[in-house]
Amino acid sequence: MTAVGTALAAGQPAAGNGTRPWYAAPLALQLAAGVVLLGAWEIGVRMLAPAYVARPSRVVVVFLRVLSDAQFLAAAAATLRAVLEGLLLSIMLGTVIGLAMGRVVAVERGLRYYVNSLFATPMVAILPLMSLWFGYDGDARLATVVFAALFSVVVNTCDGARAVPNDYLEVAHSFRARGWRTLLDVVLPASLPYLLAGVRLAAGRALVAAVVAEFFVSIPGLGYYILFNSRTFKHSEAFVAVIVLVAVGVGFDALINWITRRYLPWARRGG
């Protein structure tokens, strides 16, 4: 994006150092690309597809109506709640397991291969089993979310806890800190940047897990809303749910970035 901007700016003769023509500004380019893509979609659908296929103008028309629809709101609340609950569980459990693995050799040796294998297991593959174990309801969705999110928190926190510089531990030791104090005062804060990177990854996986679980197990939620409306030729309504999911994903990413900048300003300097 920046490279394109620079290239365009460089192509302008004698535009002056640092001054770009208005149409080379990042925002202008972003908007232009969006308009072109949406325009192509709109025209393509109008020319080639049946009327029920979603197109931007229809999505805009139904957008506010869907957003104020009680059924949609209930679905969104159910999905987001499952994602948040699952994430919270994963963060708490994952931090404890990750710190233990990172600092206690025996725990790391015992769990390493299991955690790595579970981290690599495609969440979709075990979905049928989840519904057998947890029933055809929200529990299966929550379990799927936790399964998808937990191990990225564990793996990242473990890496963080192992990467705590020995210098810090020696300082703590020198000031007579032992065991738990060092874990809470030194290991945990030193691991936080890794932990947050894990949470960021986990959040994306959790969102996918909740939607896929709803597809598969037919639990009321945004995923099921998309599935149901797609099958009843309400593509535009389904698309609103997609947009909400995207917004949640992007929003969470921005939130983690903000937390890192606001509360861990030191982390960007590499310790």
Place this chain on the structure above:
Amino acid sequence: MGVNHRIEVRGAGKSFGSLQVFRDLNLDVGEREVLAVIGPSGCGKTTLLRCMNGLVPLSEGEILVEGARMTAPREGVAMVFQHFGLFPWKTVQQNVAYGLKLAGAAASEIGEKVPYFINLVGLTGFEGYYPYQVSGGMQQRCGLARALAVGPRVMLMDEPFGAVDAQTREILQFELLRIWEARPTTMVFVTHAIDEAVLMGDRVLVLKGRPAVVHEIVTVDLPRPRSRATLSDPRFAELREHVWGTLMADARRAEFEITR
């Protein structure tokens, strides 16, 4: 056991596996004495200091601080680290308060002492800064305040000015002298700079060889308080030359040896 000896080193030796770092060290450090420790790089100066702090166990012999054997870090002994050892997630103020908090000091005591020591090392106004936001010299001032805040009777300085630039090093040397004069404690000052060893120390312990042994203990009969004027004292030059001579014969050999 001398009454006035705050640190007693008796037949101390340290090995890492088959590598013997130092052996058979015997020395005492008095109550208001600064012992500078100098030697070629890799001679075990820092290891000796870490043993004095109880961070690593000795392989032979013993080190007594105030009559008690050092097997683990204890109250009354504080260390200043070469690479500052500040916690990056803590502000200057929080770093200075760290030792006090661990020692279980009351909030009122922390509220009183932390600003006092921050002021003593000249960091007033920078309490809320994170280490990455301040210079290396300021970071070491913070490390010094953190050590001073716990009221140590023994200060262990591990090449404290080794990681800052030359001008800052000079400034910090005189700052430390000023702070020490105001509140003299036992201090063991590890350095690889000869000037610094002579300027700081009441005695200079010169280590040599592998494993390191006491090569010579040079008494520095320069008057205190010391200041910039000390550097132009003819006696200072003499002592520096003497330590240089003792050290260099060994340093050249050490340089060409394959290091671990």
